[in-house]
Amino acid sequence: MKRISLLGATGSIGIQTLEVIREHPEEFGLAAITFGSNMEAGRRIIREFMPRFVSVKEQADYEKLKDEFSGEPVTFSWGEDGNIEAAVHHEADTVVNALLGSIGLVPTLKAIEAKKTVAIANKETLVTAGHLVTEAAKKHGTVLLPVDSEHSAIFQCLQGEDPASVSRLILTASGGSFRDRSRKELEGVTVEEALNHPNWSMGAKITIDSATMMNKGLEVIEAFWLFGIPYSRIDVLLHKESIIHSMAEFEDGSVKAQLGTPDMKVPIQYALTHPSRLPLKNTSRLNLWEQGKLHFSKPDFDRFKCLHFAYESGKMGGTMPAVLNAANEEAVAQFLAGRLEFLEIENRIEQALEAHSIIQNPDLEAIQHADQEARALVRSLLN
Numbered sequence: 001m002k003r004i005s006l007l008g009a010t011g012s013i014g015i016q017t018l019e020v021i022r023e024h025p026e027e028f029g030l031a032a033i034t035f036g037s038n039m040e041a042g043r044r045i046i047r048e049f050m051p052r053f054v055s056v057k058e059q060a061d062y063e064k065l066k067d068e069f070s071g072e073p074v075t076f077s078w079g080e081d082g083n084i085e086a087a088v089h090h091e092a093d094t095v096v097n098a099l100l101g102s103i104g105l106v107p108t109l110k111a112i113e114a115k116k117t118v119a120i121a122n123k124e125t126l127v128t129a130g131h132l133v134t135e136a137a138k139k140h141g142t143v144l145l146p147v148d149s150e151h152s153a154i155f156q157c158l159q160g161e162d163p164a165s166v167s168r169l170i171l172t173a174s175g176g177s178f179r180d181r182s183r184k185e186l187e188g189v190t191v192e193e194a195l196n197h198p199n200w201s202m203g204a205k206i207t208i209d210s211a212t213m214m215n216k217g218l219e220v221i222e223a224f225w226l227f228g229i230p231y232s233r234i235d236v237l238l239h240k241e242s243i244i245h246s247m248a249e250f251e252d253g254s255v256k257a258q259l260g261t262p263d264m265k266v267p268i269q270y271a272l273t274h275p276s277r278l279p280l281k282n283t284s285r286l287n288l289w290e291q292g293k294l295h296f297s298k299p300d301f302d303r304f305k306c307l308h309f310a311y312e313s314g315k316m317g318g319t320m321p322a323v324l325n326a327a328n329e330e331a332v333a334q335f336l337a338g339r340l341e342f343l344e345i346e347n348r349i350e351q352a353l354e355a356h357s358i359i360q361n362p363d364l365e366a367i368q369h370a371d372q373e374a375r376a377l378v379r380s381l382l383n
């Protein structure tokens with residue numbers, strides 16, 4: 001049995017990971033969970049799975065849970081340390097990192113050092129510190145498995161292939177909630193409109209990232225680190241049906257794609273079962289007769305500025321992707337709070353990138369400093 005530590009258990013990926021675990025009680029057990037402040041969902045998960053270790057964001061919630069579950073075989077913790085404790089928990093062999101944002105970085109690094117297999121949904125980890133994460137994984141012989149559907153697709157296409165024979169990666173993009181609108185038509189769009197993703201049901205932040213295409217930008221950087229392919233050979237392809245989850249092209253011109261209906265449970269489960277597969281009951285099957293047509297087009301970098309910023313930051317490397325990510329996290333939070341216009345998100349990111357003096361080969365401290373500085377700048381621009 002695989003014993004899992006699930007960071008971010010109450011989120012969109014967290015809940016779907018629990019569905020996969022629930023469907024295969026013989027294969028998977030839940031050793032530890034962490035969550036933020038959704039106490040109602042958290043309590044339900046604790047009652048159902050009785051994990052050995054539970055950590056929450058705030059101390060006050062920790063105190064409450066400790067009282068409510070006194071006498072049960074559960075240890076409680078809170079804060080950043082709690083996420084780290086869960087990531088290295090002795091009863092877990094696999095860590096699913098479904099935290100949102102750059103708070104996922106240190107727990108990922110600690111899980112790698114503790115030689116846990118890491119199923120990584122938290123893309124911000126690889127974007128901000130890809131070199132530290134991949135170096136640590138190499139040093140400790142730790143396996144990193146992608147959960148993001150595009151990267152899982154590519155990973156599945158690469159099974160049994162020589163990595164050196166890959167000539168190009170093609171990441172597909174739905175285009176998000178505003179794919180059919182011009183820039184002019186984006187003026188004054190509401191939070192509600194932006195949250196209405198045509199194909200995928202996801203957490204709020206990543207849904208906004210899909211609408212700005214920053215999500216695809218972050219995924220380009222994520223792919224660079226996971227698969228070691230230069231940016232000049234990573235393409236983005238608009239594909240509005242989200243049926244082809246991504247593709248790999250090989251040096252003989254052959255292209256492999258992974259297809260399926262848009263359901264995150266499939267890549268989540270693959271990360272947990274790799275190199276094998278297990279049945280998955282509650283997912284709809286792909287029916288290409290009914291589908292009939294699939295559409296493809298080239299993304300316009302003037303229309304989707306965030307995609308352009310991401311490629312540029314990725315190529316510059318160093319602390320630049322951390323600044324890109326932090327400025328984006330802050331600007332999206334402001335948009336979700338109704339304090340920033342949609343089109344201003346990309347302006348804020350551009351300003352943060354322009355203001356930053358790049359540091360090459362940054363250590364963790366330099367990355368965290370760049371992250372904090374970018375957030376502070378975006379916050380100051382609001383006033």
Ligand code: NDP
Pocket residue numbers: 007008009010011012013014034035036037038039055056057079083097098099100101103121122123124147148149200201202203204205206264
């Ligand atoms: P959500 O916002 O839905 O979930 C985030 C999770 O993190 C929640 O459980 C939240 O808890 C928890 N959390 C937040 N802050 C803390 C904290 N300080 N300590 C402990 N837990 C905390 O995000 P998603 O599930 O959508 O995304 C998670 C990651 O997966 C992101 O990096 C995203 O880019 C990536 N991803 C998501 C996909 C999707 O389909 N959703 C697809 C591909 C990648 P609470 O809610 O209790 O506050």
Ligand code: MG
Pocket residue numbers: 148149150219
């Ligand atoms: Mg994705």
